[in-house]
Amino acid sequence: MLCCTVPALECVMKVPPLLAHVAVFVGAALIAAFAAAAEGKPVAPEAERARELIHIVRQDCGSCHGLTLAGGLGPALTPAVLADRPFEGLVATVVSGRPGTPMPPFLGIVSEPEAEWIVDQLMRGFPPDTGLPAAR
Amino acid sequence: MSSSTPVRLAPPALWALILPAIVWLLSACSALPEAPALRGTGDLGVVIERADGRVKIIDTSAHAVLATVDGLGDLSHASVVFSRDARYAFVFGRDGGLTKVDLLQAKIVARVIQAGNAIGGSISHDGRIVVAQNYAPGGVKAFDANTLELLAEVPAITADGTRSKVVGLADLSGKRFIYSLFEAGEIWITDFSDPRNPQTERFVGGKQPYDALVTPDGRHYIAGLFGEDGLAMLDLWNLDQGSRKILAGYGKGEAPLPVYKMPHLRGWSVAAGHAYLPAIGRHEVLVVDTDDWQEVGRIPVRSQPVFVMARPDGREIWVNFAFPENGWVQVIDTVSGKVTHTLQPGRGILHMEFLSKGQEVWMSSRDDNKVVIFDTATKQQIGGFDAASPSGIFFTTRAARTGF
Numbered sequence: 001m002l003c004c005t006v007p008a009l010e011c012v013m014k015v016p017p018l019l020a021h022v023a024v025f026v027g028a029a030l031i032a033a034f035a036a037a038a039e040g041k042p043v044a045p046e047a048e049r050a051r052e053l054i055h056i057v058r059q060d061c062g063s064c065h066g067l068t069l070a071g072g073l074g075p076a077l078t079p080a081v082l083a084d085r086p087f088e089g090l091v092a093t094v095v096s097g098r099p100g101t102p103m104p105p106f107l108g109i110v111s112e113p114e115a116e117w118i119v120d121q122l123m124r125g126f127p128p129d130t131g132l133p134a135a136r
Numbered sequence: 137m138s139s140s141t142p143v144r145l146a147p148p149a150l151w152a153l154i155l156p157a158i159v160w161l162l163s164a165c166s167a168l169p170e171a172p173a174l175r176g177t178g179d180l181g182v183v184i185e186r187a188d189g190r191v192k193i194i195d196t197s198a199h200a201v202l203a204t205v206d207g208l209g210d211l212s213h214a215s216v217v218f219s220r221d222a223r224y225a226f227v228f229g230r231d232g233g234l235t236k237v238d239l240l241q242a243k244i245v246a247r248v249i250q251a252g253n254a255i256g257g258s259i260s261h262d263g264r265i266v267v268a269q270n271y272a273p274g275g276v277k278a279f280d281a282n283t284l285e286l287l288a289e290v291p292a293i294t295a296d297g298t299r300s301k302v303v304g305l306a307d308l309s310g311k312r313f314i315y316s317l318f319e320a321g322e323i324w325i326t327d328f329s330d331p332r333n334p335q336t337e338r339f340v341g342g343k344q345p346y347d348a349l350v351t352p353d354g355r356h357y358i359a360g361l362f363g364e365d366g367l368a369m370l371d372l373w374n375l376d377q378g379s380r381k382i383l384a385g386y387g388k389g390e391a392p393l394p395v396y397k398m399p400h401l402r403g404w405s406v407a408a409g410h411a412y413l414p415a416i417g418r419h420e421v422l423v424v425d426t427d428d429w430q431e432v433g434r435i436p437v438r439s440q441p442v443f444v445m446a447r448p449d450g451r452e453i454w455v456n457f458a459f460p461e462n463g464w465v466q467v468i469d470t471v472s473g474k475v476t477h478t479l480q481p482g483r484g485i486l487h488m489e490f491l492s493k494g495q496e497v498w499m500s501s502r503d504d505n506k507v508v509i510f511d512t513a514t515k516q517q518i519g520g521f522d523a524a525s526p527s528g529i530f531f532t533t534r535a536a537r538t539g540f
Binding site for chain 2: 104
């Protein structure tokens with residue numbers, strides 16, 4: 001985007017190489033993010049973090065929603081139950097909680113993109129927990 | 137007809153062969169079904185392996201796992217009560233499964249799916265009735281403790297037609313059980329003296345009770361409230377007075393912190409004339425005098441308490457915490473009223489269980505897949521064993537206690 005008014009080659013020669021690399025990298029990341037958002041498909045976290053999130057949802061969300069997510073003090077979070085619920089509303093519930101109910105806000109424990117990924121996974125049928133990585 | 141025919145005995149030489157053979161055969165026969173080693177059940181217990189629908193039967197004297205029993209369904213949030221003779225464990229599963237396990241034979245002797253979503257249960261003082269508390273469909277159900285045959289069902293439906301989830305079930309004298317209704321905020325006492333025709337008394341409780349306890353003497357029932365600052369207390373010796381609020385406004389109007397796990401209440405939080413109670417949404421343990429139910433102090437702790445458990449001698453209170461601080465355990469000295477030890481026994485400490493005289497505490501570390509055993513005097517680990525995603529630990533000594 002920086003180079004839009006000049007030919008690409010010239011641009012590369014004028015801009016310091018490191019900055020160019022950073023710009024290209026950031027640009028690519030932004031494009032990927034926007035593309036994913038436009039497509040409505042949340043970005044999957046890295047494998048280790050995904051494993052951690054799955055564990056948190058199954059075990060700690062599971063203390064109210066059940067280990068199988070079939071419900072408990074909190075409602076069931078199975079694909080059938082969530083099917084007709086708006087995606088954004090569910091993400092907002094994870095991020096901000098539901099005042100007046102025991103559902104707490106999880107922002108700080110999960111990021112907003114992670115909340116989107118979690119909701120997406122819940123709506124598809126949540127993956128099984130493979131436990132936390134061994135303690136160091 | 138006469139008895140003139142002489143009885144003919146085998147020659148002595150033959151007897152010399154036959155007799156040892158008979159003796160050998162008889163001894164072989166009696167040895168075939170090997171006599172089981174006799175043992176008591178007073179030092180046994182059960183560990184829930186929550187993700188695998190399995191329980192481990194443990195020997196607390198040997199610090200050892202005796203056997204594993206499979207096929208108990210969804211055991212997330214499972215709880216256990218014991219028969220009066222401490223031979224059978226009744227395991228209540230999340231999926232509504234109620235399973236009777238013989239600890240000596242390490243096998244399931246009866247099992248029913250009694251609800252869609254359950255949270256625990258209790259057993260009558262005479263040991264004849266087992267009662268399950270259910271979220272879906274909300275209510276309690278009573279079963280014959282011998283056969284698990286359904287005796288009666290009490291739906292938790294209030295005057296306006298709302299059906300509530302049932303929490304905080306406990307056994308009372310007679311064949312009575314007390315419990316709270318999460319949505320309706322009521323406290324109910326159901327009498328199963330006529331097991332197929334239960335009678336229920338209703339009391340006002342408070343907003344969104346999440347769990348409750350009966351004091352060890354069986355006199356007071358205390359329900360923790362999620363929806364308001366305070367707890368509801370019912371004096372079971374003076375039921376006509378109804379319930380009252382204790383520790384009302386303990387949050388002093390401040391917004392509570394997010395609650396990532398509901399605290400658990402049981403009768404073990406009463407020690408030396410005080411009750412130690414988790415403050416919901418706060419990093420505090422609240423202390424009340426059990427004579428006048430006035431607040432006598434609050435103890436700052438590391439995070440939000442889940443279990444606040446008195447060592448059976450009442451000298452110490454052990455506290456574990458809600459996610460994400462669930463790798464920590466703190467010990468409060470009841471004389472000084474201060475935290476004296478901060479421990480990290482493992483990741484995801486879900487439950488602590490004391491031996492009946494308090495010399496050891498067993499803790500389940502869900503995320504390290506182990507049970508750790510600590511000496512409560514030295515606060516050092518003295519044993520442990522592997523268990524898959526362990527949660528509740530239940531010792532048979534609970535069989536003798538009210539509210540367990």
